[in-house]
Amino acid sequence: xxxxxxxxxxxxxxxxxxxFARSRTLAARWVQRAQIVFEAAAGKADVEIxxxxxxxxQTVGLWRRRFLDRGIAGIEKDAPRSxxxxxxxxxxxxxxxxxxxxxxxxxxxHWSTRTLAEVAAVSPSTVGRIWRAHGLKPR
Numbered sequence: 001x002x003x004x005x006x007x008x009x010x011x012x013x014x015x016x017x018x019x020f021a022r023s024r025t026l027a028a029r030w031v032q033r034a035q036i037v038f039e040a041a042a043g044k045a046d047v048e049i050x051x052x053x054x055x056x057x058q059t060v061g062l063w064r065r066r067f068l069d070r071g072i073a074g075i076e077k078d079a080p081r082s083x084x085x086x087x088x089x090x091x092x093x094x095x096x097x098x099x100x101x102x103x104x105x106x107x108x109x110h111w112s113t114r115t116l117a118e119v120a121a122v123s124p125s126t127v128g129r130i131w132r133a134h135g136l137k138p139r
Contacts, residue, residue, distance in 0.1 A: 040060075
C-alpha cells in the first residue's frame with residue numbers, strides 16, 4: 001500500500017486549520033475538511049484520519065489531494081457538478097429575450113410572464129427565470 005503525500009503547513013496555516021477544525025460556527029463540511037488537512041499535516045495516514053472522523057478513507061484522500069493540488073481554495077468549495085441538462089435550448093432563450101426587448105404584445109403595453117409564455121410555448125416560470133438571468137424588467 002502506498003503512503004499518502006505529507007501535507008506541510010506554515011505555523012500560521014497550522015494555527016488557522018486548528019482553529020477551523022475546532023470551530024462551532026463554520027459549516028460542518030468546512031470543519032471536516034479542516035480536520036482532515038490538520039490531521040494529515042500531523043503525519044497521520046488516511047485510514048487513521050478516516051477512523052477518527054468516522055468517514056471513508058476515500059473522502060480523506062479526496063480532500064488531501066485537493067488541498068495538495070489547489071491549496072485552501074481546493075477545499076473551500078465543492079467541485080462543480082454536471083447537474084440536470086438544460087431543457088430550454090439557447091435559441092428559445094434568445095427568442096424570449098428578443099420578444100421582450102423588441103416587440104410589444106397585442107392589446108397591452110408590456111409583456112407579462114403568462115402572455116409571453118403562451119407566445120413562446122414555454123411555462124411562465126421559465127420566462128421569469130430567463131428575465132431574471134438577463135436582468136429584464138419589461139415594465
